[in-house]
Amino acid sequence: MARITLQDLAHSYSPHPRSEEDYALKKLDLVWQDGGAYALLGASGCGKTTLLNIISGLVRPSQGRILFGDRDVTDAPTAERNIAQVFQFPVVYDTMTVRENLAFPLRNRGRDAAYIAERVARIARMIGMEEMLSRKAQGLTADAKQKISLGRGMVREDVNAILFDEPLTVIDPHMKWELRSQLKQLHRQFSHTMIYVTHDQTEALTFADKVVVMHDGRVVQIGTPEELFERPAHSFVGYFIGSPGMNFLDAKIIGQRALLPGGEVVELGADYGVLAGGSRIGIRPEHVHLAAEGGLPIAIRRVEDVGRHRILRSELAGRDFNIVLPEGVPLPAAAPRVAFVPGKISVYVDDWRIAPPLSERAA
Amino acid sequence: MMQKVQNNKAWFLVLPVLLLVAFSAVIPLMTVVNYAFNDTFGNNQFFWAGLEWFDEMIHSERLHGALGRQVLFSAIVLAIEVPLGIFVALNMPKKGFWASLVLVVMALPLLIPFNVVGTIWQIFGRQDIGLLGHTLASLGIDYNYTNDPIDAWITVVAMDVWHWTSLVALLCYAGLQSIPQAYYQAAKIDQASRWAVFRYIELPKMKGVLLIAVLLRFMDSFMIYTEPFVVTGGGPGNSTTFLSIDLVKMAVGQFDLGPAAAFSLMYFLVILLVSWVFYTVMTNFDKTEAGQ
Numbered sequence: 001m002a003r004i005t006l007q008d009l010a011h012s013y014s015p016h017p018r019s020e021e022d023y024a025l026k027k028l029d030l031v032w033q034d035g036g037a038y039a040l041l042g043a044s045g046c047g048k049t050t051l052l053n054i055i056s057g058l059v060r061p062s063q064g065r066i067l068f069g070d071r072d073v074t075d076a077p078t079a080e081r082n083i084a085q086v087f088q089f090p091v092v093y094d095t096m097t098v099r100e101n102l103a104f105p106l107r108n109r110g111r112d113a114a115y116i117a118e119r120v121a122r123i124a125r126m127i128g129m130e131e132m133l134s135r136k137a138q139g140l141t142a143d144a145k146q147k148i149s150l151g152r153g154m155v156r157e158d159v160n161a162i163l164f165d166e167p168l169t170v171i172d173p174h175m176k177w178e179l180r181s182q183l184k185q186l187h188r189q190f191s192h193t194m195i196y197v198t199h200d201q202t203e204a205l206t207f208a209d210k211v212v213v214m215h216d217g218r219v220v221q222i223g224t225p226e227e228l229f230e231r232p233a234h235s236f237v238g239y240f241i242g243s244p245g246m247n248f249l250d251a252k253i254i255g256q257r258a259l260l261p262g263g264e265v266v267e268l269g270a271d272y273g274v275l276a277g278g279s280r281i282g283i284r285p286e287h288v289h290l291a292a293e294g295g296l297p298i299a300i301r302r303v304e305d306v307g308r309h310r311i312l313r314s315e316l317a318g319r320d321f322n323i324v325l326p327e328g329v330p331l332p333a334a335a336p337r338v339a340f341v342p343g344k345i346s347v348y349v350d351d352w353r354i355a356p357p358l359s360e361r362a363a
Numbered sequence: 364m365m366q367k368v369q370n371n372k373a374w375f376l377v378l379p380v381l382l383l384v385a386f387s388a389v390i391p392l393m394t395v396v397n398y399a400f401n402d403t404f405g406n407n408q409f410f411w412a413g414l415e416w417f418d419e420m421i422h423s424e425r426l427h428g429a430l431g432r433q434v435l436f437s438a439i440v441l442a443i444e445v446p447l448g449i450f451v452a453l454n455m456p457k458k459g460f461w462a463s464l465v466l467v468v469m470a471l472p473l474l475i476p477f478n479v480v481g482t483i484w485q486i487f488g489r490q491d492i493g494l495l496g497h498t499l500a501s502l503g504i505d506y507n508y509t510n511d512p513i514d515a516w517i518t519v520v521a522m523d524v525w526h527w528t529s530l531v532a533l534l535c536y537a538g539l540q541s542i543p544q545a546y547y548q549a550a551k552i553d554q555a556s557r558w559a560v561f562r563y564i565e566l567p568k569m570k571g572v573l574l575i576a577v578l579l580r581f582m583d584s585f586m587i588y589t590e591p592f593v594v595t596g597g598g599p600g601n602s603t604t605f606l607s608i609d610l611v612k613m614a615v616g617q618f619d620l621g622p623a624a625a626f627s628l629m630y631f632l633v634i635l636l637v638s639w640v641f642y643t644v645m646t647n648f649d650k651t652e653a654g655q
Contacts, residue, residue, distance in 0.1 A: 085552050
């Protein structure tokens with residue numbers, strides 16, 4: 001096991017990249033701590049899988065270095081890196097039994113039979129497939145196959161990290177929860193470094209201690225689920241995390257105030273000075289509440305009842321604006337107005353969050 | 364359950380197909396059956412012969428010889444073409460310009476009419492003007508497919524391999540292309556050897572197309588006529604006289620219609636039987652594997 005460091009890493013699939021557009025993965029520096037549970041979150045095609053394949057050695061980066069501990073493995077082949085990877089679609093060797101499948105990586109590494117038998121038995125118990133060991137892998141259900149894929153990864157004791165590439169895509173919803181909590185349990189038990197690629201925020205937030213959000217080939221934020229929710233560093237994180245995502249309003253920032261296009265004023269609770277560029281303010285739907293007077297006028301278009309709360313789809317200053325209404329709060333009558341929870345407003349310039357000045361954040 | 368509606372008029376819709384099959388298969392076959400059980404001296408006069416022709420054919424030394432050569436030929440051809448086809452498919456480029464080019468080149472032999480293939484090899488092997496024959500002769504190798512039975516066999520087998528390996532290769536190639544990339548990646552992570560990748564990933568995924576390839580190649584090689592007939596005419600002596608060639612000699616050359624008809628029927632049944640056994644065994648094998 002080792003810490004995994006990505007240094008100045010970038011990758012382009014075209015042999016002669018000219019502009020930044022040609023890079024599937026833009027330059028990044030990243031450290032994965034040993035034993036961490038990470039999620040790599042982003043929309044499809046944002047470079048998540050490329051990054052994963054670079055770590056496992058299936059893809060060689062066009063530039064930069066990869067270190068496992070202090071060892072440079074940029075040019076090391078996959079087998080040498082001792083990485084386990086579970087793919088989106090379960091990969092099992094159809095003609096082998098479950099037992100042979102689990103033993104395969106050890107057998108290829110020339111381990112002796114007694115050791116293999118001991119490891120396979122242990123892993124089978126761990127993934128709950130002891131009774132199926134003698135069955136052919138062909139014809140098993142998708143989740144059983146995916147468990148075998150996982151087991152094949154974990155059967156080696158010395159794996160540096162286990163990588164998951166959207167492993168639950170083909171799994172039934174009710175099995176997803178079970179498998180995910182099993183993964184979580186395995187992580188606690190063995191504390192392998194785990195990197196879990198997904199485009200599903202629930203999956204990412206429930207699995208990981210740290211979530212790495214990627215957008216358009218770039219890592220836009222690394223943080224705990226709470227940080228991603230409370231202080232999205234990039235407007236994409238705001239959109240992507242949360243359901244519905246963060247509300248954004250064009251605004252001119254002057255000192256402690258944000259000036260909306262319609263002339264409305266929002267108090268920011270901190271002095272940002274004067275900001276140049278396309279500035280916006282962002283507020284989570286959970287941090288908006290209805291106000292009797294004062295606040296900003298909205299036009300409600302639709303109410304969605306999702307069970308434990310309702311979502312008000314409305315319009316504010318010409319923009320879509322969502323509000324989460326806790327249970328029991330009555331719908332507003334005519335001319336509804338909203339107010340924002342102080343201190344929960346984020347300010348963005350060109351999609352990046354501007355941290356509020358420290359001295360005033362305490363206030 | 365829903366009440367099933369019986370509509371007997373629907374049978375009329377099957378009629379065109381029945382007619383077509385009758386004229387294309389059943390009636391010609393029955394003519395052969397007719398000849399097989401009768402003796403005829405022309406003038407459309409038939410005398411009942413019972414199983415006499417079948418009896419004669421089953422005990423015919425000549426037929427046994429042809430059958431032996433036929434089985435040997437099919438076995439050799441399958442033993443070369445299937446592994447070679449797999450090997451070629453494994454080494455074909457997977458995508459890009461070269462993949463398209465190789466596909467076209469590979470398909471070419473399949474598009475050449477059978478007797479043209481025979482003519483090509485007939486000339487190719489000649490000692491006086493043929494590229495192969497002349498080259499071998501100038502190297503001091505005594506190669507003459509019209510005199511030497513071994514040389515004749517080598518020529519006929521080489522021709523069939525040249526003509527049909529593409530088919531096996533193209534079918535296997537299609538099977539290989541359907542394997543998701545993740546399998547190869549997983550194998551790399553599991554540190555599988557090249558052989559293990561072939562044995563546990565590629566071969567299992569190719570099994571379906573291989574079954575078809577072997578079946579097609581067996582049937583075709585067992586019925587082969589045109590190419591060896593053009594190259595060797597069944598000679599030297601009877602050394603390359605396969606079942607079809609012998610059958611034509613008997614039916615058209617000697618005009619022994621009765622024995623030839625009996626021969627045809629048995630020939631047909633043998634191919635049918637072997638193909639059926641082969642297919643059943645392979646599919647059953649598949650089922651037990653999936654079931655367990």
